[in-house]
Amino acid sequence: MRIKLLCCDVFLRPVSALIATSPHTIDVEYIPMLAHNEPDVLRTNLQSRINAAAIRRYDLFLLLYGLCGNATVGLTTPVKMVMPRIHDCCTMYMGSKEKFLKEFGNNLSMRWCTSGYYERSHIDNAQNTILSRHRNEEYRALVEEYGEENADYIWQTMHPEIETPEAAYIKIEGYEVPGSEDGFRKWVKSQGKTLRVLEGDISYLQAMINGPWDDERFLTINPGEKISAVYDMDRVVTTGL
Numbered sequence: 001m002r003i004k005l006l007c008c009d010v011f012l013r014p015v016s017a018l019i020a021t022s023p024h025t026i027d028v029e030y031i032p033m034l035a036h037n038e039p040d041v042l043r044t045n046l047q048s049r050i051n052a053a054a055i056r057r058y059d060l061f062l063l064l065y066g067l068c069g070n071a072t073v074g075l076t077t078p079v080k081m082v083m084p085r086i087h088d089c090c091t092m093y094m095g096s097k098e099k100f101l102k103e104f105g106n107n108l109s110m111r112w113c114t115s116g117y118y119e120r121s122h123i124d125n126a127q128n129t130i131l132s133r134h135r136n137e138e139y140r141a142l143v144e145e146y147g148e149e150n151a152d153y154i155w156q157t158m159h160p161e162i163e164t165p166e167a168a169y170i171k172i173e174g175y176e177v178p179g180s181e182d183g184f185r186k187w188v189k190s191q192g193k194t195l196r197v198l199e200g201d202i203s204y205l206q207a208m209i210n211g212p213w214d215d216e217r218f219l220t221i222n223p224g225e226k227i228s229a230v231y232d233m234d235r236v237v238t239t240g241l
Contacts, residue, residue, distance in 0.1 A: 004053045007064040010116045013175045018209040033120040039071035054078040081221045082213045085236040093170045095201025111167040118180035167193045172200040
C-alpha cells in the first residue's frame with residue numbers, strides 16, 4: 001500500500017524507525033511540534049498539505065495527530081484518511097487509552113514529557129504561549145474591545161494554568177535522546193515538583209504506521225466527510241458532512 005503520512009515531529013525518531021521496517025511504502029512530512037500552540041494556523045497548514053498530497057496516487061492518508069486543541073476539527077480529505085482516537089500525543093506514547101487513563105485519569109492536568117517532546121521544544125514554551133495568544137483571533141477580539149491589559153487579564157481568567165505537585169516523564173526504551181530525562185528532571189526539581197518516570201509503549205504508534213486500523217483505536221475519514229470532536233475519553237473524534 002502506498003501511504004502519505006502527516007506527522008508531528010514529536011514522533012520523529014520512533015516513526016522514522018517504524019517506517020523503515022513497514023510493509024507499506026510511506027511518504028512522510030514532519031510538522032514542527034509547537035505548531036499545535038496555534039490550532040487555527042495548524043489546521044490551515046494540515047488542510048493545505050492534505051490537498052497538495054491528493055495530486056499523488058496514494059492509497060491512504062495517515063494523520064498522526066489527535067484533537068490537538070481542535071486543530072484537526074473540520075479537516076476534510078480527498079482520499080481515505082485515518083487518524084488515532086486521541087486527544088494528544090501523550091496517549092500515543094503510553095501505548096493505549098487504557099494505560100493513559102490508568103496513569104493520568106485522576107490527574108489530567110499533570111505536566112509530562114518524553115524524549116521527543118524535550119528534543120523538539122524548539123523555543124521557550126512560555127514565550128511561545130504568549131506569541132500564540134497574540135495571534136489568536138479570540139484574543140485579538142478581546143484586545144479590540146477591552147484593550148491589551150484587560151484582554152490579558154480576561155484571557156488568563158478564561159485559560160488558567162493548572163499546576164499539579166507531580167510531573168511525569170514517559171520513557172521509550174531505544175528512542176531516548178541523551179540528556180532529555182535529566183534535563184526534564186532538573187526542570188521538575190526547579191518547580192518544586194515530584195517526578196514520576198513511566199514506561200512508554202510504541203505499540204499504538206506501530207499500529208498507526210502498519211495497520212490494521214480498527215475502529216476502536218482509529219477514525220477513518222472518507223472523501224466528503226470532515227473531522228468532528230466528541231470530547232469524551234473514548235471515541236474522541238467522529239466524522240460529519
